[in-house]
Amino acid sequence: xxxxxxxxxxxxxxxxxxxxxxxxxxxxxxxxxxxxxxxxxxxxxxxxxxxxxxxxxxxxxxxxxxxxxxxxxxxxxxxxxxxxxxxxxxxxxxxxxxxxxxxxxxxxxxxxxxxxxxxxxxxxxxxxxxxxxxxxxxxxxxxxxxxxxxxxxxxxxxxxxxxxxxxxxxxxxxxxxxxxxxxxxxxxxxxxxxxxxxxxxxxxxxxxxxxxxxxxxxxxxxxxx
Numbered sequence: 001x002x003x004x005x006x007x008x009x010x011x012x013x014x015x016x017x018x019x020x021x022x023x024x025x026x027x028x029x030x031x032x033x034x035x036x037x038x039x040x041x042x043x044x045x046x047x048x049x050x051x052x053x054x055x056x057x058x059x060x061x062x063x064x065x066x067x068x069x070x071x072x073x074x075x076x077x078x079x080x081x082x083x084x085x086x087x088x089x090x091x092x093x094x095x096x097x098x099x100x101x102x103x104x105x106x107x108x109x110x111x112x113x114x115x116x117x118x119x120x121x122x123x124x125x126x127x128x129x130x131x132x133x134x135x136x137x138x139x140x141x142x143x144x145x146x147x148x149x150x151x152x153x154x155x156x157x158x159x160x161x162x163x164x165x166x167x168x169x170x171x172x173x174x175x176x177x178x179x180x181x182x183x184x185x186x187x188x189x190x191x192x193x194x195x196x197x198x199x200x201x202x203x204x205x206x207x208x209x210x211x212x213x214x215x216x217x218x219x220x221x222x223x224x225x
Contacts (some may be wrong), residue, residue, distance in 0.1 A: 032057050055079065077102070100125065123148065138162075146171065
């Protein structure tokens, strides 16, 4: 009985030594196992303002599955060296939600995004911008199927307007440069308005996410020190 009690106490002492609660210079608190003098394993990090991370640490950084929440957005998915990497879901407080692939903190690869006004995009991304083949649907029923480059219609595509009329052809920087068929439509004005609104929306989103990702880099650096 005495031997069992001693073994149990040694186990508790060992666990207390390995699992640590650490207050960082930024005021946040990390509860996580420590090995090789840094955070490794399942843990969490919390800030006084309510921001939090819960998930896997490796070598002092967010690595593996985790969830990061702050006042501006919530990200749940895979991390690598403190940045979004692989499959994940990102939702911000303006009503924009993205589910898909990330690379080095940016939306890259295939993904699906919905916007507060009811519009949506399904297709390729690179560095947070629409790139490659995709489908962009507007809340009024209009939609575009085709090639994108840096958020603009760029390449072969078809724009179907809310009234059912189609603009089919080759696009460059959001403008039709060669129609393949049909319509007697004042296409350039309509397309320019749509693309300008789209670019402005995504520039605001891109700026916000870059600011927040810089905050994450600072957080990760603190946990490494």
